[in-house]
Amino acid sequence: MKNILITGATSGIGEATARKLAEEGNNLILCGRNSNKLDDLANEFAYLSKIKTLSFDVRNRADVYENINSALNSFQKIDVLINNAGNAHGLESIYEGNEEDWDKMMDINVKGLLNVSKAVIPSMVKNQAGHIINVGSLAGYEVYANGTAYCASKYAVKAINEGLRKELNGFNIKVSSINPGLVETNFSNVRFKGDTEKAKAVYKGYTPLKPQDIANTISFMINQPEHVNLAEVMILPTAQASSTQVKKEL
Numbered sequence: 001m002k003n004i005l006i007t008g009a010t011s012g013i014g015e016a017t018a019r020k021l022a023e024e025g026n027n028l029i030l031c032g033r034n035s036n037k038l039d040d041l042a043n044e045f046a047y048l049s050k051i052k053t054l055s056f057d058v059r060n061r062a063d064v065y066e067n068i069n070s071a072l073n074s075f076q077k078i079d080v081l082i083n084n085a086g087n088a089h090g091l092e093s094i095y096e097g098n099e100e101d102w103d104k105m106m107d108i109n110v111k112g113l114l115n116v117s118k119a120v121i122p123s124m125v126k127n128q129a130g131h132i133i134n135v136g137s138l139a140g141y142e143v144y145a146n147g148t149a150y151c152a153s154k155y156a157v158k159a160i161n162e163g164l165r166k167e168l169n170g171f172n173i174k175v176s177s178i179n180p181g182l183v184e185t186n187f188s189n190v191r192f193k194g195d196t197e198k199a200k201a202v203y204k205g206y207t208p209l210k211p212q213d214i215a216n217t218i219s220f221m222i223n224q225p226e227h228v229n230l231a232e233v234m235i236l237p238t239a240q241a242s243s244t245q246v247k248k249e250l
């Protein structure tokens with residue numbers, strides 16, 4: 001049984017991962033911004049020996065530190081940190097794009113991940129143990145047109161994953177990333193700002209990954225023996241060969 005903190009636990013990959021890790025009997029610290037959803041999850045997982053929900057925006061550094069310190073006070077230690085909170089905002093070229101979308105992606109996907117990591121890592125260093133799993137993306141390995149800013153944010157996650165692994169090598173802390181291709185979640189709704197038709201079209205004509213597929217893989221990564229670190233895992237739907245090559249039957 002591990003103490004596991006998940007950001008972005010209120011939807012998609014984070015929520016499915018919470019459910020999978022709850023089934024395995026772990027103690028959970030679930031983070032998100034949607035308090036009602038967090039309350040629902042706390043009720044659903046009330047059977048766990050320890051469950052805590054924290055409502056904060058990963059961009060707000062003071063809130064991140066205050067909330068994670070409160071979790072550390074009640075849980076003593078965090079064994080696994082899953083840095084999952086993030087989204088794409090917009091699908092436009094840089095010259096036509098919306099600067100506020102860039103701010104969101106850099107502030108949430110990159111700086112938010114750094115904020116949460118900085119809040120958690122000192123306790124892992126003190127314990128000489130821990131596992132950080134960063135949810136990157138295929139977009140962190142291959143840039144596609146009109147996704148430049150999102151890809152840049154996920155390339156940054158790849159760099160942070162690699163850098164943290166080197167910085168934390170002396171402290172017995174595993175640092176891993178999981179990098180999905182197309183997963184059917186609320187992701188495209190957020191990207192297309194609530195245009196559900198556009199969002200649905202992304203997943204038409206083939207079988208996309210389900211958030212449960214990512215949750216199962218994260219569980220597999222966590223449950224490896226002490227000496228094994230799945231440092232970078234890429235997971236794609238069978239129909240997807242690259243960011244832009246998807247075999248669709250429409």
Ligand SMILES: NC(=O)c1ccc[n+]([C@@H]2O[C@H](COP(=O)([O-])OP(=O)(O)OC[C@H]3O[C@@H](n4cnc5c(N)ncnc54)[C@H](OP(=O)(O)O)[C@@H]3O)[C@@H](O)[C@H]2O)c1
Nearest residue numbers: 008010011012013033057058085086137182183185186187
């Ligand atoms: N779906 C895909 O195809 C795909 C592919 C590769 C990688 N990913 C990555 O997977 C991760 C999870 O995405 P998802 O597909 O599960 O999408 P999702 O269903 O939209 O979930 C995103 C989660 O992140 C949270 N979040 C967003 N901004 C936040 C903020 N400022 N502070 C705190 N929490 C915030 C959301 O909470 P709110 O509801 O409060 O916004 C939500 O819980 C992201 O890092 C994404 O880049 C997704």
